[in-house]
Amino acid sequence: xxxxxxxxxxxxxDGVPGPVIAECLQGAGYEVVFQATECFV
Amino acid sequence: xxxxxxxxxxxxxxxxxxxxxxPDLVRYGSKPLREIRANSALGDELHQKLRGFNAAVAYAxxxxxxxxxxxxxxxxxxxxxxxxxxxxxxxxxxFGDLVEQNRFYVLLAAAxxxxxxSLENDWFHDQDAQPNVVGKKLHSTxxxxxxxxxxxxxxxxxxxxIGAFEAAHPEDASLAAEVLLENLAAKVTAAHSLRALCKQxxxxxxxxxxxxxxxxxxxxxxxxxxxxxxxxxxxEQVGCIKASGCDVKAFxxxxxxxxxxxASLVQSGVAKRVAVVAGGSLAKLGMKFESHVKKNMPxxxxxxxxxxxxxSAAKPGxxxxxxxxxxxxxxxxxxxxxxxxENLAEKPLAKLGMKLTDVDRYGVELHNPEITVxxxxxxxxxxxxxxxxxxxxxxxxxxxxxxxxxxxxxxMLGYAPTQGHIPSAIVYLGHAVERLRAKQxxxxxxxxxxxxxxxxxxxxxxxxxxxxDRNDA
Numbered sequence: 001x002x003x004x005x006x007x008x009x010x011x012x013x014d015g016v017p018g019p020v021i022a023e024c025l026q027g028a029g030y031e032v033v034f035q036a037t038e039c040f041v
Numbered sequence: 042x043x044x045x046x047x048x049x050x051x052x053x054x055x056x057x058x059x060x061x062x063x064p065d066l067v068r069y070g071s072k073p074l075r076e077i078r079a080n081s082a083l084g085d086e087l088h089q090k091l092r093g094f095n096a097a098v099a100y101a102x103x104x105x106x107x108x109x110x111x112x113x114x115x116x117x118x119x120x121x122x123x124x125x126x127x128x129x130x131x132x133x134x135x136f137g138d139l140v141e142q143n144r145f146y147v148l149l150a151a152a153x154x155x156x157x158x159s160l161e162n163d164w165f166h167d168q169d170a171q172p173n174v175v176g177k178k179l180h181s182t183x184x185x186x187x188x189x190x191x192x193x194x195x196x197x198x199x200x201x202x203i204g205a206f207e208a209a210h211p212e213d214a215s216l217a218a219e220v221l222l223e224n225l226a227a228k229v230t231a232a233h234s235l236r237a238l239c240k241q242x243x244x245x246x247x248x249x250x251x252x253x254x255x256x257x258x259x260x261x262x263x264x265x266x267x268x269x270x271x272x273x274x275x276x277e278q279v280g281c282i283k284a285s286g287c288d289v290k291a292f293x294x295x296x297x298x299x300x301x302x303x304a305s306l307v308q309s310g311v312a313k314r315v316a317v318v319a320g321g322s323l324a325k326l327g328m329k330f331e332s333h334v335k336k337n338m339p340x341x342x343x344x345x346x347x348x349x350x351x352x353s354a355a356k357p358g359x360x361x362x363x364x365x366x367x368x369x370x371x372x373x374x375x376x377x378x379x380x381x382x383e384n385l386a387e388k389p390l391a392k393l394g395m396k397l398t399d400v401d402r403y404g405v406e407l408h409n410p411e412i413t414v415x416x417x418x419x420x421x422x423x424x425x426x427x428x429x430x431x432x433x434x435x436x437x438x439x440x441x442x443x444x445x446x447x448x449x450x451x452x453m454l455g456y457a458p459t460q461g462h463i464p465s466a467i468v469y470l471g472h473a474v475e476r477l478r479a480k481q482x483x484x485x486x487x488x489x490x491x492x493x494x495x496x497x498x499x500x501x502x503x504x505x506x507x508x509x510d511r512n513d514a
Contacts, residue, residue, distance in 0.1 A: 001079050013490060013492050013502055014378065014406065014419070014424045014490070015378070015419075016377070017377060017502065019376065019500055019502070020375075020376070021378055034471070036494070037376070037500065038491075038494075038495075039492035039494075039495055040413070040416075040419075041406070041408045041413060041418060041459050041464070
């Protein structure tokens, strides 16, 4: 469904970090144009 | 027990936690300051949702914070906690207290060596406690208004203007009034906790050899932003006349690193008695106020958290930091929650011949979910406990169906205000010490995380952990 889409990946410290999301999606052939991890506490 | 491990223990003499209830400083938290500047109507909405001191005292998470309620009991407490206040609650706890705003202002003025704080004369003389505030800091209402007109930050008690906070330099952003108020608030709150701990232990502050501050503020001028040594300023404020000190910084994991370093100083013989202190984070006041206001809740981030711990040589039967259990999150480990749990729980425990299920209690990121859930930030402690439980399942230590039981028996609900470094595991040390002394638990593992990526110097997270137990050797 997301094939060919550009991805912005926002991760969370106590959940899934941004680089991990980016690596998974890049491995699946998606283009990650921005990724970051944030802390919400 | 692995045969090569000889326990290395450093004694925990005492722990004290404090909350300064400062509703009229919430407007100077980083988020409210920015949002109210953009939309002044938000200031009125915020003001209407501030709670009074009695409501802050009777708030169940605060009673857990100062030691009057076991955090393990909070799951039985009716919710919402802000509505189900505890009748007869007191501001003094078994190992902590709450400080009322007016007293905080007076302490702020007393700790100010650079005439940054001015207080309104009539208001000041109505206060009960009046420690060493020199006359030149006291002014008429007209003079206070004039200072604010010239750019000083107004200090309020409700709607009443009772003081002003000035910048120390007109062109140095690191010495702006907003920044120095944060820094001085950290100094004052940390000093209060250390002073109270010394009193509780009947200890002369002069008997402390070294003070480590793990407060989060970047103290310094424009050439030394973050240069720090707030620790020595705190030591001076408390009267630790034989001590020096320094700061340890590691975002929210700072307190845990500071305790490990303090314990190392004691263990190595460099110092006999070391205090670890942290003051409150004013920048984090009202961080989620918009969600609270929208949901018709009180603004719950209205307190400055602080703590003090004193470490010295281990005594028989007393609670200790197990220095040989100390673990840090290595650069090459990866930042996934699983990698964190492996490096901060599984590996250090394995070194001691223990499994995840051998730990009686885990102290993790204990942020109060009543603050974070309404803003969409989730239940942080529960997420952390589930990660530990999932790792225990992966290692075959429990069945998947036992995960909730693992979380319930080895964890607790979060009860700390979102003050960054304060909720980050260290907040449970006081309760752990009490449980160990009462022989209700054998050990607790404290695990803190630090969000290094926030500083934009690395994408890495960080973490630090250590076990506390009783010296039954």
